[in-house]
Amino acid sequence: MLRVRKLSLRYPNGKLALSDFDLAVAAGEFVVVLGGNGSGKTTLLRCVTRTVKPSDGEIWLGKTDLCALEGEKLRCARLALAMIWQHASLVRRRSVLSNVASGALGRNFGLRTALGGLPKAELEAARGYLAEVGLASLADQRAGTLSGGQAQRVAIARALAQRPQVLLADEPVASLDPEAAEEIMRLLQRLARLENIAVVCVLHQVELAYAYADRVVGIRDGRMVFDLPRGEVSREAVHRLYLPEAA
Amino acid sequence: MSADFAAHHRERVGAQAWRRALTSAFRCVLALIGIAIIVQAFIVVQARPQDLITGVHGMADLIRRAMPPDFSQLPSTFWPTLQTIDIALFGTLVGIVIALPLALLAASNMTPSRSVYYAARGIIGFTRAVPDLVWALLFVTAVGLGPFPGGLALGVHSVGMLGRLFAETIEQMDMAPIHALELTGARRIQVFSHGIIPSILPSLLGITLYRLDENIRSSLVLGFVGAGGIGFQLLTAMNLFQYQEVSLLLIIIFVIVLGAERISAELRQRLA
Numbered sequence: 001m002l003r004v005r006k007l008s009l010r011y012p013n014g015k016l017a018l019s020d021f022d023l024a025v026a027a028g029e030f031v032v033v034l035g036g037n038g039s040g041k042t043t044l045l046r047c048v049t050r051t052v053k054p055s056d057g058e059i060w061l062g063k064t065d066l067c068a069l070e071g072e073k074l075r076c077a078r079l080a081l082a083m084i085w086q087h088a089s090l091v092r093r094r095s096v097l098s099n100v101a102s103g104a105l106g107r108n109f110g111l112r113t114a115l116g117g118l119p120k121a122e123l124e125a126a127r128g129y130l131a132e133v134g135l136a137s138l139a140d141q142r143a144g145t146l147s148g149g150q151a152q153r154v155a156i157a158r159a160l161a162q163r164p165q166v167l168l169a170d171e172p173v174a175s176l177d178p179e180a181a182e183e184i185m186r187l188l189q190r191l192a193r194l195e196n197i198a199v200v201c202v203l204h205q206v207e208l209a210y211a212y213a214d215r216v217v218g219i220r221d222g223r224m225v226f227d228l229p230r231g232e233v234s235r236e237a238v239h240r241l242y243l244p245e246a247a
Numbered sequence: 248m249s250a251d252f253a254a255h256h257r258e259r260v261g262a263q264a265w266r267r268a269l270t271s272a273f274r275c276v277l278a279l280i281g282i283a284i285i286v287q288a289f290i291v292v293q294a295r296p297q298d299l300i301t302g303v304h305g306m307a308d309l310i311r312r313a314m315p316p317d318f319s320q321l322p323s324t325f326w327p328t329l330q331t332i333d334i335a336l337f338g339t340l341v342g343i344v345i346a347l348p349l350a351l352l353a354a355s356n357m358t359p360s361r362s363v364y365y366a367a368r369g370i371i372g373f374t375r376a377v378p379d380l381v382w383a384l385l386f387v388t389a390v391g392l393g394p395f396p397g398g399l400a401l402g403v404h405s406v407g408m409l410g411r412l413f414a415e416t417i418e419q420m421d422m423a424p425i426h427a428l429e430l431t432g433a434r435r436i437q438v439f440s441h442g443i444i445p446s447i448l449p450s451l452l453g454i455t456l457y458r459l460d461e462n463i464r465s466s467l468v469l470g471f472v473g474a475g476g477i478g479f480q481l482l483t484a485m486n487l488f489q490y491q492e493v494s495l496l497l498i499i500i501f502v503i504v505l506g507a508e509r510i511s512a513e514l515r516q517r518l519a
């Protein structure tokens with residue numbers, strides 16, 4: 001579903017943030033990316049979403065090379081690519097339901113959506129996605145009143161409303177308590193299985209990676225260190241990802 | 248060793264004393280400059296406090312002639328009062344319609360390019376820098392006497408006032424939900440209507456209500472330059488020495504200003 005080949009990103013100051021990075025994630029697979037601060041995890045996701053343009057390499061989403069796209073074509077390709085962040089990034093003054101349904105804006109363009117409205121069918125579908133993340137009862141509540149865990153689940157529901165083929169998550173549990181973090185990870189794992197979505201999740205919590213990932217990818221200094229099924233990833237290999245430069 | 252230390256200590260004490268003396272002298276100079284500024288202001292405005300005392304008699308005579316207010320003129324004040332409020336309303340609406348897109352171009356986090364940013368900021372700065380009374384004079388010359396030039400004057404001046412505050416509100420907005428919407432594949436207009444507007448709407452409404460309140464005050468004065476409303480009637484009554492009508496109009500102005508201020512404050516509090 002998602003294939004990254006020889007991906008490199010060099011910043012204008014000469015620093016190499018990603019170097020010859022290869023990654024393939026199949027539909028329904030849940031891949032966790034581990035690495036220390038500044039190792040290139042988030043940069044990898046930003047390249048995949050094309051928020052930044054890679055210096056070199058290819059990003060294949062199905063049969064489309066995202067690196068070759070710009071403007072309207074890139075916008076259309078992004079419809080298949082959903083993203084969730086450490087903070088839920090909801091529009092706080094809108095209802096939970098509207099926030100979820102706004103995930104479907106990309107494929108619904110008309111006067112109604114241009115003026116801030118949402119199609120009834122999408123609002124109905126959004127109720128379903130909210131039920132899927134266990135928050136159906138909060139549909140009419142303002143997004144700004146939610147707890148961190150609830151907001152993150154709404155962000156996941158919004159991603160579902162996008163009907164993505166690939167879901168990218170950048171430290172989605174970093175600001176949550178352990179219980180809420182487990183809940184989010186369970187949800188992401190379930191979505192990968194049931195909705196057949198390729199999930200790439202950047203994490204710092206090694207234990208969560210061992211518990212939920214199908215595959216674990218280790219990254220250090222912008223290079224892939226390992227890409228293994230979770231059962232084959234040794235504690236020592238993970239530990240080495242976080243060692244200081246000199247060690 | 249101890250002689251060296253004593254010499255060093257003496258040097259330090261001496262330097263500190265000098266520093267203290269210099270600081271005191273600097274403060275004295277600053278105080279003198281402050282006093283000089285205040286004195287020149289009194290001289291330039293030709294302030295004559297004694298005239299206030301001798302003028303009390305004339306003022307008392309004016310108040311005596313203005314009392315009681317001529318309430319029989321009340322029905323004839325209805326139309327100018329409505330005109331005054333409508334001038335402010337029209338001016339505020341014109342201001343919003345022009346200021347909002349201009350503010351988007353003048354907000355550093357939204358503008359498509361630096362040149363557009365500076366152009367938008369320039370327009371906002373210019374319309375704000377020219378006082379509404381001057382705009383009214385210009386529009387009276389252009390479109391003639393009446394409430395329309397008043398409304399236009401307030402509209403153009405409001406573009407500057409609202410534009411700056413709108414742009415600042417947009418710049419302070421949390422951009423994370425906006426980027427999130429952009430990445431869902433939403434188009435620019437959808438990101439605007441679903442992300443930007445809901446995020447900043449309460450602030451924009453608050454600013455607009457405050458501006459409407461300000462515009463109502465301004466529209467009272469615009470009549471003095473022929474731009475219609477109750478100000479024009481006040482000027483006419485004063486020129487005709489009809490002080491009882493003047494006092495009635497002042498009461499009406501007081502009620503309008505106070506009412507607008509209270510309603511605006513109440514609505515803004517509800518929006519917060």
